Amino acid sequence: xxxxxxEIKDLRIDVRVTRKKRLQIVNSASFEIQPGKLVGLIGESxxxxxxxxxxxxxxxxxxxxxxxxxxxxxxxxxxxxxxxKEWAEIRGKRIxxxxxxxxxxxxxxxxxxxxxxxxxxxxxxxxxxxIRERAIELLNIVQIRRPEVVLxxxxxxxxxxxxxxxxxxxxxAQNPQxxxxxxxTTGLDVTVQAEIMDLLKRIRDEFNTSIVLISxxxxxxxxxxxxxxxxxxxxxxxxxxxxxxEDSRHPYTRALYESRIDLVExxxxxxxxxxxxxxxxxxxxxxxxxxxxxxxKPECTSATDVPLLTLSPTRQTACIRHKEIY
Amino acid sequence: xxxxxxxxxxxxxxxxxxxxxxxKNVDFILPQGKVVGIVGESxxxxxxxxxxxxxxxxxxxxxxxxxxxxIQEGSETYKGELRKAVQMVFQDPYSSLNPRQxxxxxxxxAVQQHQTSNKSEAREIxxxxxARMGISQLDANKYxxxxxxxxxxxxxxxxxxxAQPKxxxxxxxTSAIDQSAQSQLLELFSELIAEGLSVVLVSHDxxxxxxxxxxxxxxxxxxxxxxxxxQQIFKAPKNSYTQKLIAxxxxxxx
Amino acid sequence: xxxQKIRDYADRPGGFGIIVGIAMFAxxxxxxxxxxxxxxxxxxxxVGDSFGKPSxxxxxxxxxxxxxxxxxxxxxxxxxxxxxxxxxxxxxxIGTILGILLAFVKNRAFVSIVxxxxxxxxxxxxxxxxxxxxxxxxxxxxxxVIILTFMNWARYARIARTxxxxxxxxxxxxxxxxxxxxxxxxxxxxxxxxVSSESLAYALSDFILVIIVVSGLSFLGLAARPPAAxxxxxxxxxxxxxGDAWWLTIYPGLALCWSAISLSLIVEGLSRRDRxxx
Numbered sequence: 075x076x077x078x079x080x081e082i083k084d085l086r087i088d089v090r091v092t093r094k095k096r097l098q099i100v101n102s103a104s105f106e107i108q109p110g111k112l113v114g115l116i117g118e119s120x121x122x123x124x125x126x127x128x129x130x131x132x133x134x135x136x137x138x139x140x141x142x143x144x145x146x147x148x149x150x151x152x153x154x155x156x157x158x159k160e161w162a163e164i165r166g167k168r169i170x171x172x173x174x175x176x177x178x179x180x181x182x183x184x185x186x187x188x189x190x191x192x193x194x195x196x197x198x199x200x201x202x203x204x205i206r207e208r209a210i211e212l213l214n215i216v217q218i219r220r221p222e223v224v225l226x227x228x229x230x231x232x233x234x235x236x237x238x239x240x241x242x243x244x245x246x247a248q249n250p251q252x253x254x255x256x257x258x259t260t261g262l263d264v265t266v267q268a269e270i271m272d273l274l275k276r277i278r279d280e281f282n283t284s285i286v287l288i289s290x291x292x293x294x295x296x297x298x299x300x301x302x303x304x305x306x307x308x309x310x311x312x313x314x315x316x317x318x319x320e321d322s323r324h325p326y327t328r329a330l331y332e333s334r335i336d337l338v339e340x341x342x343x344x345x346x347x348x349x350x351x352x353x354x355x356x357x358x359x360x361x362x363x364x365x366x367x368x369x370x371k372p373e374c375t376s377a378t379d380v381p382l383l384t385l386s387p388t389r390q391t392a393c394i395r396h397k398e399i400y
Numbered sequence: 401x402x403x404x405x406x407x408x409x410x411x412x413x414x415x416x417x418x419x420x421x422x423x424k425n426v427d428f429i430l431p432q433g434k435v436v437g438i439v440g441e442s443x444x445x446x447x448x449x450x451x452x453x454x455x456x457x458x459x460x461x462x463x464x465x466x467x468x469x470x471i472q473e474g475s476e477t478y479k480g481e482l483r484k485a486v487q488m489v490f491q492d493p494y495s496s497l498n499p500r501q502x503x504x505x506x507x508x509x510a511v512q513q514h515q516t517s518n519k520s521e522a523r524e525i526x527x528x529x530x531a532r533m534g535i536s537q538l539d540a541n542k543y544x545x546x547x548x549x550x551x552x553x554x555x556x557x558x559x560x561x562x563a564q565p566k567x568x569x570x571x572x573x574t575s576a577i578d579q580s581a582q583s584q585l586l587e588l589f590s591e592l593i594a595e596g597l598s599v600v601l602v603s604h605d606x607x608x609x610x611x612x613x614x615x616x617x618x619x620x621x622x623x624x625x626x627x628x629x630x631q632q633i634f635k636a637p638k639n640s641y642t643q644k645l646i647a648x649x650x651x652x653x654x
Numbered sequence: 655x656x657x658q659k660i661r662d663y664a665d666r667p668g669g670f671g672i673i674v675g676i677a678m679f680a681x682x683x684x685x686x687x688x689x690x691x692x693x694x695x696x697x698x699x700x701v702g703d704s705f706g707k708p709s710x711x712x713x714x715x716x717x718x719x720x721x722x723x724x725x726x727x728x729x730x731x732x733x734x735x736x737x738x739x740x741x742x743x744x745x746x747x748i749g750t751i752l753g754i755l756l757a758f759v760k761n762r763a764f765v766s767i768v769x770x771x772x773x774x775x776x777x778x779x780x781x782x783x784x785x786x787x788x789x790x791x792x793x794x795x796x797x798x799v800i801i802l803t804f805m806n807w808a809r810y811a812r813i814a815r816t817x818x819x820x821x822x823x824x825x826x827x828x829x830x831x832x833x834x835x836x837x838x839x840x841x842x843x844x845x846x847x848x849v850s851s852e853s854l855a856y857a858l859s860d861f862i863l864v865i866i867v868v869s870g871l872s873f874l875g876l877a878a879r880p881p882a883a884x885x886x887x888x889x890x891x892x893x894x895x896x897g898d899a900w901w902l903t904i905y906p907g908l909a910l911c912w913s914a915i916s917l918s919l920i921v922e923g924l925s926r927r928d929r930x931x932x
Contacts, residue, residue, distance in 0.1 A: 092665035
């Protein structure tokens with residue numbers, strides 16, 4: 075196996091709540107991203123998946139969060155201790171970012187052309203004609219018809235799906251090695267979602283770009299990604315190839331997969347996960363899924379540390395009872 | 401007799417001088433005890449139509465009948481009857497509960513409106529309703545901001561049920577909450593349906609529609625392009641738009 | 655237990671400022687209530703030599719007529735802070751209720767007339783109008799409250815109407831309508847509490863301004879007039895002697911600053927907490 079592009083090991087992210095109090099949002103995240111792979115990061119709200127993705131694009135500090143421990147390297151560069159100068163060379167250039175469609179879109183007071191131009195030149199001096207040529211090329215890549223017209227338009231003239239395509243064009247303007255997509259299709263229609271996912275796959279294939287796709291939709295991740303990383307309560311609990319989700323070795327992933335509705339008989343008994351996910355930072359000791367797990371044993375809650383066990387080069391699980399259960 | 405029926409309903413919005421036809425001459429029937437789904441993408445007019453069914457939005461033309469009675473015909477008693485009979489669950493769990501009201505108070509206020517004037521009795525009924533929705537007494541005494549999206553949605557259902565409605569109109573109830581919360585909410589819906597509640601379910605999630613509904617209407621640009629039994633539509637969609645929707649379900653082409 | 659709660663509160667963003675601000679404000683407000691009841695000197699009693707220097711018996715000194723400056727400064731609290739309080743809360747209540755009701759009105763012509771009136775009132779500079787109106791109505795603290803109400807309700811009405819329109823579109827208001835709640839109930843139980851938080855935040859910062867306006871008008875001789883104990887009037891009274899007897903002007907001035915600073919600390923703390931939470 076080639077050298078991974080991104081290595082995350084025992085990453086811990088804290089957020090300042092008050093002057094003295096700190097809250098752990100992520101406290102043991104470990105996974106790798108290989109070049110040219112589409113990795114799906116799945117978790118419910120509060121699982122820390124969004125913070126993890128922010129750590130990859132260097133925007134943690136804006137919410138008072140910071141990396142409190144562990145390792146995070148990108149192509150051999152230590153991102154934990156990266157200076158602002160180093161980040162400036164990475165962010166937007168070597169790591170692209172596609173924001174959540176519902177929360178952020180293109181700047182409403184700039185034309186599409188102006189925004190794409192910014193992403194292309196990144197503040198460097200460039201000939202106008204070159205920028206325009208590249209902008210049209212990018213819009214062609216993201217399959218926007220009549221790019222010359224769209225360049226002159228403002229975001230409010232575009233549909234939600236078109237706007238998200240523009241954001242993707244901005245993210246890949248510098249031919250980044252890694253693209254981080256944080257719930258890029260939340261709030262978009264299913265047909266648009268399918269098109270955007272096809273687009274992401276094409277970008278991966280054509281430019282050998284690694285993509286991290288963050289979502290709370292397991293079916294989507296399973297259908298689109300190469301690998302699945304499952305987050306639960308601030309920790310990565312399982313890593314597996316997407317085709318093997320039915321053979322998952324963690325009760326949380328299984329329960330999540332089995333609680334999906336598309337294949338269940340209409341009005342049949344739906345499998346539900348009982349209770350609520352643990353509150354951020356108020357995690358129980360031992361396995362954090364134990365309270366909601368059907369297979370819980372005393373040893374699950376007594377262990378102070380739940381390590382990620384490696385089953386094969388492509389599979390890891392944090393369930394200590396996986397051998398007995400499955 | 402049909403529980404709820406819409407005939408030739410149109411809704412036109414005026415926006416800076418230009419007219420937007422959100423819903424165009426549609427017919428709709430909700431039979432007693434059935435679950436009817438309305439599928440469509442954002443902007444298709446499905447939410448507007450759902451609001452017409454609840455009475456929150458008056459149609460520009462056309463009529464809505466509740467048990468054969470035209471509810472638009474001014475009479476306050478009809479309106480009152482409809483108010484009692486139809487309740488709604490909204491898409492956004494964050495704006496569907498008053499942030500300045502504890503959950504238990506929001507529900508017991510509704511119980512007091514419809515069931516009993518006794519305050520402590522109302523609180524008891526409300527607590528029972530909430531418990532049934534899986535909200536503990538501890539959580540019921542909190543403000544909405546300290547509950548998760550799924551819990552808020554279930555609290556909204558409890559408030560709607562306090563009116564003892566015959567019809568529940570749910571506008572995308574699961575689209576803004578986590579998957580484990582989604583399955584909990586859907587389980588709850590199917591329990592209520594089994595007890596005889598009639599439901600109009602608006603969603604863009606075909607999985608949800610397939611799981612819960614007996615009949616489905618597919619809406620595109622303010623018009624129902626296809627309708628029929630849910631099974632039939634999923635097995636053999638006739639309309640090209642419906643086919644495209646079904647093909648877009650993640651994993652459907654694998 | 656209780657102390658721990660206060661400590662936790664102080665630890666949150668802005669919490670320290672809020673607690674210090676509240677403590678400072680409570681201190682001067684309580685002193686202003688307690689001193690006139692139990693204090694050794696009356697504000698208008700001649701208790702010693704004119705221009706008596708600050709001493710142990712008279713810590714703030716004596717004024718040109720031999721009255722105790724401490725007694726006068728603290729006795730002024732009810733007229734300064736009290737008048738300002740009324741000058742904020744009365745327009746707050748009137749403006750908020752009118753603003754919410756205005757949000758319900760569908761008649762466009764009526765709304766635009768009232769909106770222009772509101773904008774018109776808001777466009778006038780408060781202090782200049784106040785001076786003009788006080789010369790017509792005659793000086794006095796009651797008239798100050800009337801003028802503040804007349805001038806400031808419009809600002810609260812604008813805030814409340816804008817906010818109420820947003821609140822009315824929220825699903826919980828639609829749910830309340832579906833439940834068949836009466837209009838009265840929807841307005842007072844569901845809309846008003848969600849509108850008032852914004853108005854209250856504005857009112858708190860307005861309080862500072864109004865305190866300064868009240869004492870400023872008194873300084874000009876248009877609100878409280880000598881011999882009444884009032885900070886602005888005391889400063890105006892003492893300024894002729896400022897070279898020889900600084901305590902006549904400094905102490906009422908400090909009281910004024912103290913009140914304004916305590917409120918600023920609270921306002922600043924609250925806004926910092928809002929930012930921290932978002």
